[in-house]
Amino acid sequence: MSDLAKKVEHQSIIDMNESFRMDGKGFKLWVGFLLVIILVAMAAYIYQLTSGLRVTGMGNYVSWGMYMTNFVFFIGISHAGTLISAILRVTGAPWRRPITRMAEAITLFALMIGAPMVMIDMGRPDRVWHVFAYGRLNSPILWDILSITTYVSGSLMYLYVALIPDLAIFVDKVKAPWQRKLFQKLSLGYKNTPEQEKILNKALGAMCIVIIPVAISVHTVVSWIFSMTLRPGWHSTIFGPYFVVGAIFSGTAAIITAMIVFRWAYGLKKYLTMVHFKALGKLMIALNALYIYFTVSEYLTIWYGRHEVDHRLMEVITSGIYGKMWFFMWAFCLFLPLALTVWFVMKKTEKYSLTIMMVATILINIGMYIKRYLIIVPTMMTTYIPAEAAGVKISYMPTVIEWSITFGGLAMFMLLYTMFSKIFPIISVFEIIEGIHQEGIEKVGVEA
Amino acid sequence: MSDQCNPQSCGCGSSRASQDGDGDTQRRQFLKFGFASFAAMAGAVGFHSFEAKAQSKKGDAKGETCGGPTPALSTSGKLIDPITGKEIEKEPHYHSHAGNKAVREGIPNRKWVMVIDLAECDGCEKCTSSCSKAHNTPPERQWIRVFKMSGTAEKKPYWFPKPCFQCDDPPCTRVCPVDATFKRQDGIVLIDNERCIGCRFCMAACPYSTRYFNWGPVKNVVEAGYTPEKSTPRKMGTVEKCDFCPDMLREGKLPHCATACTMGAIMFGDANEDAVTDAKGRTYRLSKLLAEKGGYRYLEELGTKPSVYYLPAKNPTYDPPKIDESEIKEVAMNFGFAKENSNV
Numbered sequence A: 001m002s003d004l005a006k007k008v009e010h011q012s013i014i015d016m017n018e019s020f021r022m023d024g025k026g027f028k029l030w031v032g033f034l035l036v037i038i039l040v041a042m043a044a045y046i047y048q049l050t051s052g053l054r055v056t057g058m059g060n061y062v063s064w065g066m067y068m069t070n071f072v073f074f075i076g077i078s079h080a081g082t083l084i085s086a087i088l089r090v091t092g093a094p095w096r097r098p099i100t101r102m103a104e105a106i107t108l109f110a111l112m113i114g115a116p117m118v119m120i121d122m123g124r125p126d127r128v129w130h131v132f133a134y135g136r137l138n139s140p141i142l143w144d145i146l147s148i149t150t151y152v153s154g155s156l157m158y159l160y161v162a163l164i165p166d167l168a169i170f171v172d173k174v175k176a177p178w179q180r181k182l183f184q185k186l187s188l189g190y191k192n193t194p195e196q197e198k199i200l201n202k203a204l205g206a207m208c209i210v211i212i213p214v215a216i217s218v219h220t221v222v223s224w225i226f227s228m229t230l231r232p233g234w235h236s237t238i239f240g241p242y243f244v245v246g247a248i249f250s251g252t253a254a255i256i257t258a259m260i261v262f263r264w265a266y267g268l269k270k271y272l273t274m275v276h277f278k279a280l281g282k283l284m285i286a287l288n289a290l291y292i293y294f295t296v297s298e299y300l301t302i303w304y305g306r307h308e309v310d311h312r313l314m315e316v317i318t319s320g321i322y323g324k325m326w327f328f329m330w331a332f333c334l335f336l337p338l339a340l341t342v343w344f345v346m347k348k349t350e351k352y353s354l355t356i357m358m359v360a361t362i363l364i365n366i367g368m369y370i371k372r373y374l375i376i377v378p379t380m381m382t383t384y385i386p387a388e389a390a391g392v393k394i395s396y397m398p399t400v401i402e403w404s405i406t407f408g409g410l411a412m413f414m415l416l417y418t419m420f421s422k423i424f425p426i427i428s429v430f431e432i433i434e435g436i437h438q439e440g441i442e443k444v445g446v447e448a
Numbered sequence B: 001m002s003d004q005c006n007p008q009s010c011g012c013g014s015s016r017a018s019q020d021g022d023g024d025t026q027r028r029q030f031l032k033f034g035f036a037s038f039a040a041m042a043g044a045v046g047f048h049s050f051e052a053k054a055q056s057k058k059g060d061a062k063g064e065t066c067g068g069p070t071p072a073l074s075t076s077g078k079l080i081d082p083i084t085g086k087e088i089e090k091e092p093h094y095h096s097h098a099g100n101k102a103v104r105e106g107i108p109n110r111k112w113v114m115v116i117d118l119a120e121c122d123g124c125e126k127c128t129s130s131c132s133k134a135h136n137t138p139p140e141r142q143w144i145r146v147f148k149m150s151g152t153a154e155k156k157p158y159w160f161p162k163p164c165f166q167c168d169d170p171p172c173t174r175v176c177p178v179d180a181t182f183k184r185q186d187g188i189v190l191i192d193n194e195r196c197i198g199c200r201f202c203m204a205a206c207p208y209s210t211r212y213f214n215w216g217p218v219k220n221v222v223e224a225g226y227t228p229e230k231s232t233p234r235k236m237g238t239v240e241k242c243d244f245c246p247d248m249l250r251e252g253k254l255p256h257c258a259t260a261c262t263m264g265a266i267m268f269g270d271a272n273e274d275a276v277t278d279a280k281g282r283t284y285r286l287s288k289l290l291a292e293k294g295g296y297r298y299l300e301e302l303g304t305k306p307s308v309y310y311l312p313a314k315n316p317t318y319d320p321p322k323i324d325e326s327e328i329k330e331v332a333m334n335f336g337f338a339k340e341n342s343n344v
Ligand code: SF4
Pocket: B175, B176, B177, B178, B179, B180, B181, B191, B195, B196, B197, B198, B199, B200, B201, B202, B203, B238, B239
């Protein structure tokens, strides 16, 4: 091992050990804060279980609402990991190395929050087992279950296999005895010998190729839940690729947000440098532009065609509260972040640049949430037989219960992510070392 | 219809009697059964129950013949077709508590259809109230709902009663992950609320907004004896909708809404027999009726193949609805917890 690599490894062991410390005041406050939100959400869910879904704002017209939005949103975020680790690995981008672990962890935890959202939305969660007892493949829900479970197990395996070498590195370097024991068990006797490395890399190489189509299938079938129906705005052939791009877009934004937060919280300046942010920024510009393109195509075709229901749908989307959300999304979640990211990428100085990216990426994810909401709710409000003819005006507003559970999901996601970073090295040290040998330290983008 | 009997007339529906097995009861049961078979056969000879009676009436009035030839009884006691001389296959003997398999398969050799004559509908909502009463639906839930369709410059407003369309290519059953909602051979789409997981995918998939969800705890009059054919007792967290009253059909009766429609705007029958009957007892030949009056199916272009036909509101007999914008109920933005089991 070269001196440089040794130095980086030594430094990263010190830094990671620092990040494992759980006695900081900030950390305790943060976890306490998250736990409070989670407890409120659990109380809300128990209340919903006993009183039924009537405690939500949903009704017989808008029969899917915020929970379904959460489902699509979190499954979308989960695409961060696939992009960073798998696609960038296949294309051999060296700057991916320090980010891979963070990205893979996002994937796993986002799935762990997203998938149960459907269960929370169910009227009879006690009958989940019916899906296995009576499941039939005609239903896109079954496709979802198949692809999401494949994706969860795939990404768990991917995260774990890539973690093994680091566990071997850290096994006798961590302070806490329970962590040592855990690492020992989990590292499966891996010792970072050249043969072992070869086998491991072979496994990772195969897995990263397999996981790409699985990830694409996941968000495609999520979109198919909507596009397989005959409802206006949903019955669209563009939905599969549109959702996949949207997922990668919001996932990438989420990983940038996470990087900035970890960099600040754990002092990871040396590992997450401008090299990474600029590279991801460029990617974001492409994804942002692509998403704008898809969104324009979606609404323009709906609006221009002037099919009667489509026309009514556009009226719902562009007026009232939905209109406000819609214009907000266009201005502040699509075009503004695009401008900010372009500016960031062109900028020579570092000053304020990460703040700008933080703002841009958070806006993007707020926008992606609004977008999913606008896909689901206005369509449910647009019935073929106008509800006015039945003497009713349809409206939907999520209740406190729905808001609590949604924020509870978000808090749970953050808690899982935080705890993961407290137990396992959040930066993939072995990948960095490997990169220093193979591509040189500049390409990997870390500082010695 | 002929071979189906109702429990009152044949006694075979009363399971309690057959359980307590003392000799006397058994003998009575046997006698009852014998009587029932006889009654059923007699019914068969007299042609099929409600269509039959109504058909003959209509035939008398207009000198038309409806339906096929009347079957005859052979010397060996079997039903035969008088023209071909072939034996007519007997339909299995049905109870109103049909077994699970029978519930999923439906009533053999039937294809139930409804025809709604929009020109005859006066918007009285008797169909709705009798349906709601029979199915004990919570307030504001209407399995058959009478819409006030606003007209255009060329077209007057009209009343539009809308049950479940019982599509022949139903988007709802296709998406159900657990086969809780299913399409039967007799054309009816039912929901098994003992299997439904409450995902509400079927509600999202139904282009006609026909399905209702039990959002909260439910109040049932009776708690026992559930069958998808009755759709009750309902259960929290499951979906329900208009079911074409298969329990009534098994007894040879019209669905509640059709019986309640004193205008005779709702006609019900069997497409295989090519006949529909209304509450006034008038029976029409389905194909002829649709052809003559320009029958159509609502949003047929969606490809769902509804089993409910409409006759256009041409020269309506009754006053068209007055559409009053201020009557439209704005549903309050709901942050509260007390939302009723409403339809909104
Ligand atoms: S709500 Fe019930 S009937 Fe409808 S699709 Fe889901 S499981 Fe099937």
